[in-house]
Amino acid sequence: MRTLSRMIAAIGAVSLVAACSGNDGTSGGGYPEQNITIVVPFSAGGPTDTVTRMIADPMAKALGGKVVVRNAEGAGGTVGAGDVARAQPDGHTVLMHHIGMSTAPALYKNLDYQPLEDFATVGLVTEVPMTVVARQNFEPATFQDLVSHVKANAGTVTLANAGIGAASHLCGLLFQSAAGVKLQEVPYQGTGPALTDLVGGQVDFMCDQTTNTSGQISAGKVKAYAVTTPDRVKSLPDVPTTTEAGMPQLRVSVWHGLYVPAGTPPEIVQKLSGALQAALADQAVIDQMAKLGTAPVTAADATPEAHRTHLDEQLKTWAKIIADAGVQAS
Ligand code: ASP
Numbered sequence: 001m002r003t004l005s006r007m008i009a010a011i012g013a014v015s016l017v018a019a020c021s022g023n024d025g026t027s028g029g030g031y032p033e034q035n036i037t038i039v040v041p042f043s044a045g046g047p048t049d050t051v052t053r054m055i056a057d058p059m060a061k062a063l064g065g066k067v068v069v070r071n072a073e074g075a076g077g078t079v080g081a082g083d084v085a086r087a088q089p090d091g092h093t094v095l096m097h098h099i100g101m102s103t104a105p106a107l108y109k110n111l112d113y114q115p116l117e118d119f120a121t122v123g124l125v126t127e128v129p130m131t132v133v134a135r136q137n138f139e140p141a142t143f144q145d146l147v148s149h150v151k152a153n154a155g156t157v158t159l160a161n162a163g164i165g166a167a168s169h170l171c172g173l174l175f176q177s178a179a180g181v182k183l184q185e186v187p188y189q190g191t192g193p194a195l196t197d198l199v200g201g202q203v204d205f206m207c208d209q210t211t212n213t214s215g216q217i218s219a220g221k222v223k224a225y226a227v228t229t230p231d232r233v234k235s236l237p238d239v240p241t242t243t244e245a246g247m248p249q250l251r252v253s254v255w256h257g258l259y260v261p262a263g264t265p266p267e268i269v270q271k272l273s274g275a276l277q278a279a280l281a282d283q284a285v286i287d288q289m290a291k292l293g294t295a296p297v298t299a300a301d302a303t304p305e306a307h308r309t310h311l312d313e314q315l316k317t318w319a320k321i322i323a324d325a326g327v328q329a330s
Helices: 003-013 047-063 075-085 102-108 143-152 167-179 191-200 210-219 268-281 283-291 302-323
Strands: 034-040 067-070 093-098 119-135 156-159 185-186 204-211 222-227 251-261
Touching: 034 047, 047 093, 047 119, 047 210, 047 251, 047 268, 047 283, 067 156, 075 102, 075 185, 075 251, 093 102, 093 119, 119 143, 119 185, 119 191, 119 210, 119 268, 143 156, 143 167, 143 222, 143 268, 156 167, 156 191, 167 185, 167 204, 167 210, 167 251, 167 302, 191 210, 191 222, 191 283, 210 222, 251 268, 251 302, 268 283, 268 302
Parallel strands: 034 067, 034 093, 156 185, 156 204
Antiparallel strands: 093 251, 119 204, 119 222, 119 251
């Protein structure tokens, strides 16, 4: 297996932005008839989990039912996604996933689901910047120092990620490719445990979404070197962009979307999509997201059609990049 660095070199700037299309909301009859479970394919306390818990209650309110969140972590999000692909297509099992939905088919040889065939898209949710962060007492003071330091200490520096194919893994590879270095990577089941170890000083640095690094940065528990978006993140005004810090190739943000198993009645999908749009218009959700460096997508993007178009485009983009690089996760 070759490393993903060639693939990442080919990416250059990766911006994962949603496309737009229309929507029509219809009633889902007696739905929901029981609790709705949103499966998060990463561990609790990570960005995917955080975003899910933010919208769960407002969605429940809009649906007139109860929404519970279940973490089903493992293998870069493929375990939880597989669970939902095989669930009853009745709208009571929903998946929250991110960019990993579009990278996994090319990365994992024995994936037991196909994103476009085995799921119905409900709507996009948000697109989140990433940050390069380190344990608080990591020696480098600036992003430029970080690059020199890891190059000089490539044999000992550790780089955490949330699993193979996770956004943090891709971001870490992009960093290594741009820096021209190969580091020791430490995979976790999600950002939750990875960040815990980073705060505890068990690993040196990582790249992850602002949804979970912002609080640790503000509390002074981790050191922030850069944000991976072209512009600074409003909630982290003192953190330079990777472009300002001299590494414009390290440009990545992470899109999230909701899915149900294929075969779910379209009126139920529309009802879920309407509830998602209601949640994303909720001022408390908008405020919470802003505090964590992100924002809801537009109502037009929180639709099955816009989400499917985006997923289709992303699957093609990543299939080519990954095939060109000739890499596999397992
Ligand atoms: N942020 C993680 C990733 O790197 C996943 C998570 O825990 O939400 O993909």
